[in-house]
Amino acid sequence: MDGEDFRKAGYAAIDEICKYYETLPARKVVSDVEPGYLASLLPTSIPDHGEPWSQIQSDIEDKIVPGLTHWQHPNFLAFFPANATFPGILGDMYSTAFTCAAFNWICSPAVTELETIVLDWLARALALPSCYLSAGHGGGVIQGSASEAIVTVMVAARDRYLARFGEDRRKKAEARGRLMAFGSEMTHSSTLKAALICGVEYRTIPVEEGTWRLRGKALKKAMDEAREEGWIPFFLTATIGTTATCAVDAVDEIAEWKQQQQEGNDHVWIHVDAAYAGAALILSEYQHLTPPLAHFDSFDMNMHKWLLTPFDASCLFVRERKHLIDALSVTPSYLRNKASESGRVIDYRDWQVPLGRRFRGLKVWFVMRTYGLTGLQEHIRRTMELGQGFAKNIRTRDDLFEIVAPPAYALTVFTVRSPNPEVMSDNEVTKKVYESINMDGEFFLTHSVVGGRDVIRVVGGSPQLRKEHLDRCFEVVAKFAEEVRKEVTENMPN
Numbered sequence: 001m002d003g004e005d006f007r008k009a010g011y012a013a014i015d016e017i018c019k020y021y022e023t024l025p026a027r028k029v030v031s032d033v034e035p036g037y038l039a040s041l042l043p044t045s046i047p048d049h050g051e052p053w054s055q056i057q058s059d060i061e062d063k064i065v066p067g068l069t070h071w072q073h074p075n076f077l078a079f080f081p082a083n084a085t086f087p088g089i090l091g092d093m094y095s096t097a098f099t100c101a102a103f104n105w106i107c108s109p110a111v112t113e114l115e116t117i118v119l120d121w122l123a124r125a126l127a128l129p130s131c132y133l134s135a136g137h138g139g140g141v142i143q144g145s146a147s148e149a150i151v152t153v154m155v156a157a158r159d160r161y162l163a164r165f166g167e168d169r170r171k172k173a174e175a176r177g178r179l180m181a182f183g184s185e186m187t188h189s190s191t192l193k194a195a196l197i198c199g200v201e202y203r204t205i206p207v208e209e210g211t212w213r214l215r216g217k218a219l220k221k222a223m224d225e226a227r228e229e230g231w232i233p234f235f236l237t238a239t240i241g242t243t244a245t246c247a248v249d250a251v252d253e254i255a256e257w258k259q260q261q262q263e264g265n266d267h268v269w270i271h272v273d274a275a276y277a278g279a280a281l282i283l284s285e286y287q288h289l290t291p292p293l294a295h296f297d298s299f300d301m302n303m304h305k306w307l308l309t310p311f312d313a314s315c316l317f318v319r320e321r322k323h324l325i326d327a328l329s330v331t332p333s334y335l336r337n338k339a340s341e342s343g344r345v346i347d348y349r350d351w352q353v354p355l356g357r358r359f360r361g362l363k364v365w366f367v368m369r370t371y372g373l374t375g376l377q378e379h380i381r382r383t384m385e386l387g388q389g390f391a392k393n394i395r396t397r398d399d400l401f402e403i404v405a406p407p408a409y410a411l412t413v414f415t416v417r418s419p420n421p422e423v424m425s426d427n428e429v430t431k432k433v434y435e436s437i438n439m440d441g442e443f444f445l446t447h448s449v450v451g452g453r454d455v456i457r458v459v460g461g462s463p464q465l466r467k468e469h470l471d472r473c474f475e476v477v478a479k480f481a482e483e484v485r486k487e488v489t490e491n492m493p494n
Contacts, residue, residue, distance in 0.1 A: 001053065009053040016057065017089070020065075021072065024464065029073040029444045033066055069444065074464040077473060078446040080243075080276040081461030084310040087370040091363025092310060101356035105345035106337045108359070112346055115142055115361035118368060122315055125373055126278065126301070127287040129294035132317040134346075140317045141324075141351040142360045146275035147190035149300040149316040150237065152324065152353055154181060154194040157235045157269030157297070159327035176200075180226055181235040184214040184249065186242040188273060201231065209451060212245045212405055214238065216253025223257075223268070235269045238296070240289060241277020244448040244457070245405035245413050248277070248289065255292035270296040275314070277409040279306035280384070282377050297323075306383075306461045307376060309367045313360055318351075325350045383461045384410045386470055390458055393474040400481045402426075404450055411459040413450060416481045424488045427454040429481075436480045443473050 001009065041063045071082045102111040119140030123132050132138045143149040158179060165171040179200040183191040184207050195202035205222040208215050223233050238249045251272070258270060272293060278301025280286045293299055300316045303309035318324055329350040349355050371379070387410030394401045394414050405413045418429040434447045434456050446457050458473060 005053065009057070012053070012057060016060065021464075024070060024073050025075075027070055027073065028441050029070050029075045030438065030441055031067050031069050032441065038063065038067060072462060072464060073444075074460070074462055074466065074469040075443045075473070076462065077458045077460050077470075078444045080305050080459060082304055082311055083306065083308050083462060085308045085367060085370075085463060087366040088308065088310040088363040091366040095359035095362050098359055098362075100359070102359060103349035103355045103357060104335060104337060104347045109345075111357075111359045111361065112348060114359075114365055115348065116140070116346060118361050118364045119315055119317070121368060122303070122364075123317060125376075126281040127284075127290045128281075128299060128317060129290065131294055131319045132299065137321060138317065138319045139321050139346070140315055141348055142312075142357075142364070143300070143314040143316050143352060144312045145314050146188070146273055146300050146302055147193065148353065149298075149314055150190050150271060150273065151194040151197055152316065152328070152351070153269065153271050153298045153300075153318065154191075154198050154200075154235055155353075156318075156323040156327040157271075158198055158200065160269065160323045161232070161234045161267055163326070175232060178230060178232045179234050180231040181237075182219075182222060182226075182233060183237040184239065184242075186212055186214075186244055186247060187237050187239055188243050188275070191237040191273075195235075200234075207247070211247060212242065212450060213247040214249040214254070216250055216257050219254060219257055233268050235271070237271050237273050240272060240274035241280075241409055243276075244450050244455075246277055246408040246411040246459075247405065248408075251289060251292040251296075255295040258295050269298070272296055272299040274299060274301040276302065276305045279303070280380055280409055282307075282373065283380060294319075303364060303367070306380065307367070308371060308379060308463065309364055313364055315364075316351075321351065328352065379463060383465060386410065386460060386465060386467060387412060387458075389467060390460075390470040390474060393471070397478055400478060400485070404453060404455055409459075410461055411457060413448070413455045413457050415453055415455050416484070419485050419489050420492050423492055429484055429488065430454045430456060432484050433477070433480045436484065437476060440476070440480070443476055 070076060072084055100108045100111065102108050105112045116134050116139065119142070120133050123140060130136065132140065134140065143152065161179065162172045162175060165175065181191065181195045181200055181202050183204055185204045186207050187204065192202050203222065203226065205214060205218050207213055226233050238251055238254050240248050254270065281290060296319070298316065298318045300314060303313040303315055304311040348357060387407065391403065391407035391412040394403060394412060400417060401414045402417055403412065403414045415426055416430040416433045418424050418426045431447070431454050434445060437443055437445055448455055448457055460470060
């Protein structure tokens, strides 16, 4: 494929992508293919001779699209959103065209410097404390996901604690075997996974019933108990917007605990996982949450969830970049260069687990410039208002539903009431309703467990989402709830 062939193929690809978005509402949101479907449609080896683009492109719609779950579909109300927009897509196109590993500043200065600049823009837009800006001792770096960010900072936290033992490997090994990371019982599983990777223990802390958030008193109790048992608490994930309910941990109380003059508190690295709900910090009415973050060590949010930027763009900010560099910097001779050794540049390879990295700052830059702060704020406000409308609809049918957590950040969490719990429990009814909705295929929802109760989650953050989509979702949920409840009633003993 030469330049002219690429130009023609590019036009055709753009046309097909636009058509895909135009036809999304008419598509079934969840793929219904069987496992292994693709192997039966493709040959078992590389073709002997090259194929024309027209032949390759036709296989996208015929073979690939049937196996897609359409995350950009307005009826995709599962998990959390993973938005894509045309400016971000263009950013990824340019990034691919400029392909470079970009591990050092010298590899492509623009890659590093643009990332630093747009993350400072983001930090200011979110009203993060100034300690997270690159002008000081901190700064931001784009990771692949919030899970990757947690692994990265947990490695830094572990090595920061062990550094007190200098070159005494025996003391380091003894202390390493007693390190313990913490999260609440609502903390995302990525903290547990990070602990497994780092080879440390992990313990969960109970949350407050009803609000489902971590409180300072429970944190202190858990930390004190762990120390009494001989463990060394060194890491805590606090959350702004938990996966199950979008609860916000009591960051003010956690900051107060951190500042207490109790031996060991200052050794605990506190990371804030705001992967989804962190996007709402661009609204002034949520920025009261950010001052306590000045007492923590790191903060992460995903622009690729709710801020109109295609995956992957997980934005990690640290208060002291030194700890990342100390833990992750490995400099063989072939990576040495005058710019790096001058100390005047950032080498992001020292801020992450992989060596190479893509030009992800470009799509962030395109999205920020296209929408502007006002446009991003309007998107968040609009989808939050739509979520509040759905919660209002659910409340009109309290004969069918019970909201089990305060609706927040466009998420509504509810259970379906059983007409006779002795015949079928609320949990069983809720699970059957949820499974029936997804089997029907008009909408895709996910469920969770909150306080031992099965719940249905409905959350939408897509730019394609409109009021009529959530109104229709409410109708579908109510219809299946009534059908399942009718089955329960018909099976009730006389």
